[in-house]
Amino acid sequence: MKKIEKIKIVILAFLLFFVSFIVILINGKTYDLKIKIDDNIKSINDLEITVGSDKSIIKIKDKRIKDGVLKLKLKSVDKGSTFIEVVSKKHYSINRLFVHNFGIITLDRRLGKCNCDLIIPISILILILAILIIEIKHYKKSVKDNLYQYKNITSLALIIFFSFMFVNQIIQITNYKGLAYSIDLIIKSVNLFSISILPIVIITSLLVTISHIKLLKNEGYTWRNMLGVILGLLLIIATIFPIVLNIIFSDSNYIYINDTKNIAYYIYTFIELFIYSFVSYLECIFISSIILAYKSAKKVPKFDKDYIIILGCMIKKDGSLTPLLKSRVDRAIEFSNMQKSITGKNIIFVPSGGKGNNEIIAEGVAIKNYLLKQGISKDNIIVEDKSKNTYENIKFSSELIKKHNNNPNIAFSTTNFHVFRAGIIATKQNLLIEGIGSKTKAYFFINAFVREFIATLSSEKRSICRVLLLIILIILVIVILTFISKI
Numbered sequence: 448m449k450k451i452e453k454i455k456i457v458i459l460a461f462l463l464f465f466v467s468f469i470v471i472l473i474n475g476k477t478y479d480l481k482i483k484i485d486d487n488i489k490s491i492n493d494l495e496i497t498v499g500s501d502k503s504i505i506k507i508k509d510k511r512i513k514d515g516v517l518k519l520k521l522k523s524v525d526k527g528s529t530f531i532e533v534v535s536k537k538h539y540s541i542n543r544l545f546v547h548n549f550g551i552i553t554l555d556r557r558l559g560k561c562n563c564d565l566i567i568p569i570s571i572l573i574l575i576l577a578i579l580i581i582e583i584k585h586y587k588k589s590v591k592d593n594l595y596q597y598k599n600i601t602s603l604a605l606i607i608f609f610s611f612m613f614v615n616q617i618i619q620i621t622n623y624k625g626l627a628y629s630i631d632l633i634i635k636s637v638n639l640f641s642i643s644i645l646p647i648v649i650i651t652s653l654l655v656t657i658s659h660i661k662l663l664k665n666e667g668y669t670w671r672n673m674l675g676v677i678l679g680l681l682l683i684i685a686t687i688f689p690i691v692l693n694i695i696f697s698d699s700n701y702i703y704i705n706d707t708k709n710i711a712y713y714i715y716t717f718i719e720l721f722i723y724s725f726v727s728y729l730e731c732i733f734i735s736s737i738i739l740a741y742k743s744a745k746k747v748p749k750f751d752k753d754y755i756i757i758l759g760c761m762i763k764k765d766g767s768l769t770p771l772l773k774s775r776v777d778r779a780i781e782f783s784n785m786q787k788s789i790t791g792k793n794i795i796f797v798p799s800g801g802k803g804n805n806e807i808i809a810e811g812v813a814i815k816n817y818l819l820k821q822g823i824s825k826d827n828i829i830v831e832d833k834s835k836n837t838y839e840n841i842k843f844s845s846e847l848i849k850k851h852n853n854n855p856n857i858a859f860s861t862t863n864f865h866v867f868r869a870g871i872i873a874t875k876q877n878l879l880i881e882g883i884g885s886k887t888k889a890y891f892f893i894n895a896f897v898r899e900f901i902a903t904l905s906s907e908k909r910s911i912c913r914v915l916l917l918i919i920l921i922i923l924v925i926v927i928l929t930f931i932s933k934i
Contacts, residue, residue, distance in 0.1 A: 452581050459577055463570035474563040475551035477508070478521045480531065484538050486515040494538075499529035504546050507531075523550040553625060557931055560625035568620045575613045582606050593879060594743055595870025597907050603735035608727065630928050688722060717926050724918045736867075736900050743870060744863035748881035750786040752794050753852055754829075755779050756844040756859040756880075758837060758869060759800020759810030766808045768817050771862060771887060776817055778885035779860035794858075796823060797848060799831040799840040809833075837865075841873050841880075862887050871906075 488494065491510055494517065498505060504527045509520035517533060523546045532541045545553045553559040586602040692715065757779050760772050768776065776798075783794045796818055800810025809832035818828055829851070831844045841859065848855050861869050863884030873880050904911060 452585065456574070456578060456581065460574055463574055467566045467570050470563050470566050471551060471561060472549055475549070475561045476523050478544070478552040478554065478562055480519040480521055480542060480554070482517040482519070482533055482540050482542070484512070484515060484517050484533070484540075485535065488512065488515075488535055488538070493535055495532075495534040497532040497534070499531070504529045505531075505544055505552065521552060523552050526550070556625060558626040558630070558928065560623075564625060565620075565623055567626055568616060568623050572613070572616050572620065575609055575616060579606065579609050579613060582609070593874055594739070594746065595867060595874045595882075597871060597910070599739055600732060600735045601910070603738060604728070604731035607731045607734055626928075630925055692718070713926050713930055716929060717922055720922045720925065721918065724922065725915065728914060728918070732904070733900060740864060740867045743867040743882060744884035746866075746881070746883075747785075748782070748858045748883060749856075750790050751792070751856050752782075752786060752858045752881075753855045754795045754797050754848050754857050755782065756797045756799050756831075756841065756848075756857065757814055758840045758859060758861040758865070759798065759814060759834070760862075761803065762806055762808075762810055762813045764805075764807070766806075766813050766816070768813060772810070772814070773817065774885035774887065775860050775862060776814055776821075778883055780818075780821060780823070782858065782860065782883050793827065795851075796828050797831055797844045798828065799834055799844045801833045801835050801839075803835075837861075837869050838872050838876075841869070841878065842876055845873075845876070845878055845880075857881075858883060860885065 484494070489512065491512060496507070496510065496517075496519070498507065504523070504525050505521050506524055507519055508522050509518075511518050519531065521531075521544070526546045526548055528543065528545045530541055530543050533539070543555055545557050545559070547553065547557075551561055553561045582602055582605050586599065586606060589596060589599050589602060757776055760775075761769060762772060763769055779796060783796070786792055786794055798811040798814030798818065800814065802809040806813075809830075811830045811832040811834075815825075815828050815830050819825060829847055831840070831847050834840045834843045845857065848857060857878070857880040859869060859873070859880055859882045861882060861884065863886060866882040866884040870880070870882050
């Protein structure tokens with residue numbers, strides 16, 4: 448979201464807050480209290496209606512019975528708290544009331560229900576909808592300009608989360624019970640979002656574990672090959688941790704997490720909300736990463752390319768290509784043939800990769816040898832043989848290309864799970880190049896994608912820290928408002 452868009456959201460939030468405050472200020476000095484009574488009670492005289500000990504706080508302007516409901520029109524007189532007690536032979540009810548500094552009457556809680564308070568959830572709904580519209584517009588434009596950007600992940604993650612919040616807010620709006628209820632709803636919504644995705648996380652973790660049995664069998668027992676299982680377990684543990692904590696301390700004689708008058712209640716609320724918020728954030732990031740990785744892997748670049756960089760990886764001991772690297776080269780050849788048949792334009796191959804410690808020749812040279820065997824002319828091959836990683840693959844190859852062409856159209860070929868991150872690396876070098884993805888074995892893809900996801904988080908650790916700080920600040924406000932509403 449751009450700075451000007453953030454300013455617009457802030458202005459809208461303040462405007463909605465101001466309008467809500469004015470509407471409640473005008474209408475909140477009275478309150479229409481409705482109390483369900485026995486159907487056989489037809490007259491006010493059959494009820495004993497008592498205002499609390501301090502009668503100077505609220506006065507009853509009107510009282511009537513209709514369809515088994517006692518309707519009391521209340522007006523604030525002075526600030527403070529009181530109650531209204533209704534008694535008959537078969538009926539008893541008591542309602543606590545608060546009158547605030549501006550004369551606004553709230554029911555049951557300090558931040559409870561008041562007249563015309565439906566404007567609050569409607570305002571929240573409008574704000575969420577505005578954020579959604581801006582994020583969707585921003586996401587569409589950003590993806591159209593350049594698919595390979597981290598901000599696309601963040602933007603899509605926000606769209607996923609706020610879509611859930613929007614639907615949940617619509618469902619709950621008809622049962623609105625005051626600002627305190629809205630605060631509780633926010634807490635429940637975040638918790639529900641995290642818990643609702645838990646079955647998906649569990650199923651995914653099981654699938655990852657099953658796939659890793661084959662991966663470990665073929666690739667060896669290394670901590671990198673266990674990343675998928677570790678990530679899944681961490682998400683499951685984080686999601687159920689607050690539930691377990693609640694079970695442990697619910698019957699405790701020392702820590703009273705269910706007592707709203709005890710500090711432990713608010714500490715637990717903070718911990719619970721923080722964990723669920725952060726887990727929800729990670730889940731949204733993970734889901735959006737999957738969507739964008741899939742979108743990147745399936746995207747076919749425009750058939751106007753002058754060069755295609757083939758990103759290298761480990762070769763065999765004899766200098767031949769591994770199945771993984773071979774699939775990258777075959778995908779590049781396939782794209783070249785497609786472009787030739789559609790536009791008649793030839794493409795120059797740029798095999799990229801230096802010589803590793805355990806390799807007899809450079810990866811770029813090994814790729815060139817394979818291309819020659821596939822009938823590609825050596826005049827259509829430019830070898831880059833110095834790079835040691837993806838960043839250098841793209842940097843050195845693009846520098847080599849620019850020696851032949853100042854304004855080239857470039858594509859790159861890599862494995863499907865790697866396209867998005869490789870594209871981001873190119874973007875960070877101010878290169879607008881499109882990628883194509885080659886297929887890989889399912890058991891390898893799952894673990895490799897998890898590694899790519901973790902690499903993405905590592906690259907965006909500053910952004911994640913900022914989000915964490917924002918989450919903490921929002922939760923502190925929510926916990927403070929919860930404390931006020933419980934007094």
